[in-house]
Amino acid sequence: MxxxxxxxxxxxxxxxxxxxxxxxxxxxxxxxxxxxPPINEQMLRTLMMQMGQKPSQKKIKQMMRAMNNNQEK
CATH class of the missing domain: 1.20.5 (Single alpha-helices involved in coiled-coils or other helix-helix interfaces)
Structure with missing residues (x-):
């Protein structure tokens, strides 16, 4: 037992x-x-330049904010 x-x-x-x-x-x-965070502003800027886009600071901030909001959910 x-x-x-x-x-x-x-x-x-x-x-x-x-x-x-x-x-x-x-x-x-x-x-x-x-x-x-897995991606930062510099990485995002490099990624956009590789895709042929000229990233503005406003667009970078907007995308970072969207990714942070998405991550919190």
Missing amino acids: STLWVVLIAIVALLIGIALGFFIARKYMMSYLKKN
Whole structure:
């Protein structure tokens, strides 16, 4: 009977560890991406120039704002 309890406790501890690990990793990645966005204004400017567009600062700011709003949702 005691072996059954040990196995049961081990399984419960494993499930709790997996759930906690998932949520901690998710919170860490969300804060990391908020501090270090995957694309910045310089990257956006370079991308637009490669596509043959002459980027104005107004257009860059507008696209960055749209991407940030989209990221928050």
